[in-house]
Amino acid sequence: MKKLRVFILGIASILSLFFYFTTSAQAQTDDSLQEVLDSGALTIGTSADNPPKEYIRMNGGQEEIVGFDIDVAQRIAEELDVDLEITNMKFDGLIPSVQEGEFDMALAGFNPTPEREEVVSFSDSYHDLPFVILTTRDKEDSYTSIESLAGQEVAAQKGSTQETILNDYIEEARPVALGKLPEVISEINAGTADAGVVGYLSARNYLDNYPNLTVADIDIEVSEEETAQTIAFPKESQALIAEVNQIIAEMQENGEMDELLEKNIEETQAGDTDSQNTLEVYGPLFLRGTATTIGVAFVCVIVGTLLGVFVAMLRLSSNKFINTIAFFYIQVLRGTPALLQVFIFYFGLSSILTIPAIHVWDINLARLIPGCIALAINSSAYVAEIIRSGINAVDSGQMEAGYSLGLNRRITMKEIILPQATRNILPALGNEFVSMIKETSLLSVIAVSELMFVADTVKAATYRTMESLFIAAIIYFMITWLVSWLVSLLEKRLEKSAKV
Structure with a gap:
């Protein structure tokens, strides 16, 4: 135990010295x-x-x-x-x-x-950017001071100065933090948020496109430092x-x-x-986003399936240590949000490896690769359990029959068990592909221009929130329907070949 403590202290000292000298070198140069x-x-x-x-x-x-x-x-x-x-x-x-x-x-x-x-x-x-309170015209007379917003839902863009002002100056309000400014405007316009803190320049543009909105007669007294851009x-x-x-x-x-x-x-x-016709003007953007979504989903499912097969074999291993490692691998990935995993892999890989900033279809591979790795590894945990359940569903006598024919475990698994398990799990694997198509939207947080990222971009440029989202929804439905149809065709083919 004493040796272990000495070892840990030694490692900690080395790391401290490393970070000290690294930081000093950066400061000096x-x-x-x-x-x-x-x-x-x-x-x-x-x-x-x-x-x-x-x-x-x-x-x-x-x-x-x-x-x-x-x-x-x-x-x-x-x-x-x-x-x-x-x-x-x-x-x-x-x-x-x-x-x-x-x-x-x-x-x-x-x-x-x-x-x-x-x-x-x-x-x-x-x-310098002054801030205003946006609200709907029917509530304009109700909000005439900061105090009048007490108990009301007031929206602001998450992580922005507007959110800071909301929390610091409108303390009695119920804050609503949203990821993008168009979402703030949509919430106010729909009445799900009573008001919102918005920059003056942005407010001018949105007032021209949302006749239902107006600027409340409320002065937000902030310092010059707080309005500095x-x-x-x-x-x-x-x-x-x-x-x-x-x-x-x-x-x-x-x-x-x-x-x-x-x-x-x-x-x-x-x-x-x-x-403007949104689809006509921004059609190429939606097309590129669709191609990115399909490509990312396909790569992640293929890699996730291959990795999932390997993890499933470890999970079925008679070796308790190997089985436990696979168990914890699956539990950790299924027990943490996929979005969190995307962030961890993105920022983690960026700090360890230098991925060249090569652009393909205007998509930075330094962002795409970590995102794909995160989604593929996340998918592998679910695929591993799908495969394990499919193998367990095959009659155990099949394995014994293989042994009686002189086949070893590997060949029996490859030639007898897995073909039967594949037919059992194909619908579940198809569902995983469908889920992956939708999960690619998580990559929008690291600036990968997939379909949902494009929809957000278009609604910000056109002020047509519902139209942009509706176009994206139709495209998602068409992709998932096509995948489901192809999986059902493959399933019928496998059933016919099994009968033969």
């Missing part, structure tokens, strides 16, 4: 600016659901991320004489991604709160931050910042969406 210049590209993250600051616009059948923040980032890239590479993802995933060093910086209307400053650094303010950077990027601050100061001094803001307010598509 700040190559953030030089690395951007050497790479020839400035990588940024954003959440393109907040016009006119950042949103998706279709141009010749191709999506492009545009808006005020994007124009600011483009000017910074031009001043640095590098290309601009943009990644669109959910807002609440941006700060963790910046913290992990996945982007050189992120623009999405960040306010430098003390909690955020503990994990990332921020530029100087490039824009800044750019987020990895903690040890002081050289890059200093250069960006200089560019921001020049743009503010010569009036270019105000010009970009006015330009984007005028160009925002708000008001033009009534004349």
Whole structure:
């Protein structure tokens, strides 16, 4: 026992020294600016659901991320004489991604709160954004002060400054935190949330497209620091931050910042969406999202099935130790949320391995690969139990019959047991494929452009929430129906061959 304690203390000391020297080296050497210049590209993250600051616009059948923040980032890239590479993802995933060093910086209307400053650094303010309370017209007269919101459900975007203001200044309200700004607007418009805290610029656009909404006559008295919009950077990027601050100061001094803001307010598509056919304009985007969903589901089910067969064999092993390992493997994966596993594999692999940022169909493989691994491993636990139950359903006398014919366990399992078990478990495996098609939507949290991510993007750009979701629902139904039909055909074929 004493030796074990000494060993553990020794390992802890080594790890402490490692992290100390690693951190010291990073603090002493700040190559953030030089690395951007050497790479020839400035990588940024954003959440393109907040016009006119950042949103998706279709141009010749191709999506492009545009808006005020994007124009600011483009000017910074031009001043640095590098290309601009943009990644669109959910807002609440941006700060963790910046913290992990996945982007050189992120623009999405960040306010430098003390909690955020503990994990990332921020530029100087490039824009001030006042906040307003949105509500429906029939409730406008009821909400005239902060106190009048007491006991009411007030929505805000999760992880945003609006959520902080909601919690700090409207304490008596019942907060509702939602992942995307369009979800906040939809909740208010539907009446499921009584009101919402929204940035003034975004409110202007949504008021043009939701006649039922209005701005409540409530003043939110916050400090200038709380309305400041800044750019987020990895903690040890002081050289890059200093250069960006200089560019921001020049743009503010010569009036270019105000010009970009006015330009984007005028160009925002708000008001033009009534004349658009969502499927016609955004059809290529939905098509790409559908292909990604099918491809990811197919790969994950194939890999998950192969791994599941292996785990099932371990689970059926007569060796108690091996059996126990397989048991805990299955229980851990089935007992924790798949979304949590996606995050663990994504951030865990990113910190251990450097996956090249190769883009296929505009999808970053550095995001797609960890996500697929997480879903495949999650699927393997369910497939293992499906296979185990299928094998156990085969009469035990079949194994004994194989032995009596002189066959060993491996050949008996391969030639006699598994073919029968396959027929038993095919419907369940088909259901697993159907479930996987729907579970691919979890990858939207790490910016993989599958079908649900596309639907969220389109509803933010068009303000047509139900239409975008309805299109996605129809596509999901068509895919799952086709898979179910193909599985039933295969099942009938296997039944016929078994009778022969």
